[in-house]
Amino acid sequence: MSKLWGGRFTKETNKLVEEYTASIAYDQRLAFEDIEGSLAHVQMLGECGILPKEDAEKIKEGLEKIAEKIKNGEVEFSVDNEDIHMNIEKMLIDEIGPVGGKLHTGRSRNDQVATDMHLYVRKTTKEMISLITHVQEALLVQAKANTETMMPGYTHLQRAQPVLFAHHLLAYFWMLERDKERFADSLKRTDWLPLGAGALAGTTFPIDRERTRELLGFGRIYPNSLDAVSDRDFVLEFLANASILMAHISRLSEEMVIWSSQEFQFIELDDSFCTGSSIMPQKKNPDVPELLRGKTGRVFGHLLGLLTVLKGLPLAYNKDMQEDKEGIFDTADTLEGALKLLALMIETMKVNKEKMFKAVSNDYSNATDIADYLAKKGLPFREAHAVIGQIVLYAIQNDKFLLDLTLDEYKRFSPLFEKDIFEVLKPEHVVKARNSTGGTGHEQVAAQLVMAEKQLENG
Numbered sequence: 001m002s003k004l005w006g007g008r009f010t011k012e013t014n015k016l017v018e019e020y021t022a023s024i025a026y027d028q029r030l031a032f033e034d035i036e037g038s039l040a041h042v043q044m045l046g047e048c049g050i051l052p053k054e055d056a057e058k059i060k061e062g063l064e065k066i067a068e069k070i071k072n073g074e075v076e077f078s079v080d081n082e083d084i085h086m087n088i089e090k091m092l093i094d095e096i097g098p099v100g101g102k103l104h105t106g107r108s109r110n111d112q113v114a115t116d117m118h119l120y121v122r123k124t125t126k127e128m129i130s131l132i133t134h135v136q137e138a139l140l141v142q143a144k145a146n147t148e149t150m151m152p153g154y155t156h157l158q159r160a161q162p163v164l165f166a167h168h169l170l171a172y173f174w175m176l177e178r179d180k181e182r183f184a185d186s187l188k189r190t191d192w193l194p195l196g197a198g199a200l201a202g203t204t205f206p207i208d209r210e211r212t213r214e215l216l217g218f219g220r221i222y223p224n225s226l227d228a229v230s231d232r233d234f235v236l237e238f239l240a241n242a243s244i245l246m247a248h249i250s251r252l253s254e255e256m257v258i259w260s261s262q263e264f265q266f267i268e269l270d271d272s273f274c275t276g277s278s279i280m281p282q283k284k285n286p287d288v289p290e291l292l293r294g295k296t297g298r299v300f301g302h303l304l305g306l307l308t309v310l311k312g313l314p315l316a317y318n319k320d321m322q323e324d325k326e327g328i329f330d331t332a333d334t335l336e337g338a339l340k341l342l343a344l345m346i347e348t349m350k351v352n353k354e355k356m357f358k359a360v361s362n363d364y365s366n367a368t369d370i371a372d373y374l375a376k377k378g379l380p381f382r383e384a385h386a387v388i389g390q391i392v393l394y395a396i397q398n399d400k401f402l403l404d405l406t407l408d409e410y411k412r413f414s415p416l417f418e419k420d421i422f423e424v425l426k427p428e429h430v431v432k433a434r435n436s437t438g439g440t441g442h443e444q445v446a447a448q449l450v451m452a453e454k455q456l457e458n459g
């Protein structure tokens with residue numbers, strides 16, 4: 001079959017080469033972006049008198065028909081035409097005749113594909129922002145239901161100080177808020193339009209790049225045609241933002257796996273989010289958070305993959321750049337699934353408040369508060385810390401928790417201890433007392449919830 005670019009060639013393309021170099025199998029995902037870009041281009045060509053108005057009109061109608069056919073699943077793409085751009089151009093010529101061949105005037109596939117990618121990344125970034133918001137909403141609902149729920153807070157995965165479960169969940173809310181902000185910020189740079197850069201050097205036709213910019217709703221045009229067709233920073237940025245987001249999703253997933261283990265039993269994931277074992281009938285496996293954690297690897301991989309593809313490329317377009325697509329498509333699909341599942345999983349999980357409370361009541365995570373108690377009575381904190389170290393050791397050796405010791409026992413370590421130490425050591429008090437801004441104290445968490453809600457409203 002003759003190629004759109006076949007004129008210079010004396011031989012047919014080797015079949016294996018054709019299959020190996022074709023991108024149609026995956027870039028057909030850009031069909032509507034491709035048509036959108038072409039519609040703006042041809043409109044501009046008509047307005048500038050580069051094409052007769054009737055020709056531009058015919059081409060537009062042809063493109064719209066093709067879009068309709070694609071929507072209805074009536075077209076078949078073919079590797080004979082390599083990629084989405086040439087598939088659509090070929091369809092156009094089949095649809096409206098040789099006049100379809102005028103669409104590519106003053107344009108190259110190089111500025112065309114870059115434009116398609118910009119349109120795709122812009123759309124997908126907005127979708128991600130809205131999906132992240134759903135997860136934040138789910139976190140907020142659970143946080144509101146758990147403003148009294150106490151759990152051990154950890155460092156080094158060792159019990160450290162008790163916190164409110166709401167506080168723990170809200171930590172993820174703010175992480176996701178930064179993820180959203182990063183995606184939103186990247187839109188500034190995705191908002192540059194490469195169309196009109198031609199193959200690399202511009203074009204001899206008197207095109208109006210500002211007009212296509214306006215038609216496609218971009219903020220500005222690339223000032224340099226070489227940069228316009230070589231730039232994939234906006235794809236990298238999407239992948240980088242996706243990677244950071246996935247790292248957050250993975251951390252929360254890991255916590256959900258730990259919390260739902262027999263050892264912790266802090267939460268129970270809904271049955272509809274777990275699977276059983278083919279051999280061990282008692283098992284309820286947290287497959288979904290495990291897989292979210294696992295899928296993080298491929299997203300990081302796509303970022304590193306594209307960084308590596310781009311790092312040694314001379315200007316301007318090189319075929320290597322076709323490798324920008326599968327990674328970002330897979331990343332978008334992975335994230336979409338992850339964010340939807342995560343929101344549902346958070347909404348439907350059961351929080352085992354009693355288990356969490358039992359955990360904070362049976363540990364030494366109130367030790368810091370004894371140190372603070374003595375420090376408030378004038379003992380330098382360092383000295384207080386040493387005294388409490390001895391108390392904790394004494395308690396452990398006598399198989400007691402700090403609330404089980406008697407006042408006499410306390411007084412043996414320091415005369416500063418009074419009866420009120422037993423009030424100070426209760427988990428409720430330990431949490432409530434951390435009333436510094438952004439702390440886990442009830443008042444602070446209530447204020448944080450208000451802030452989080454406002455953030456979503458203004459989102």
Ligand code: ARG
Nearest residue numbers: 023083109110113317321322
């Ligand atoms: N399929 C190509 C890509 O995705 C389109 C651009 C091709 N340009 C070229 N000069 N071969 O990168």
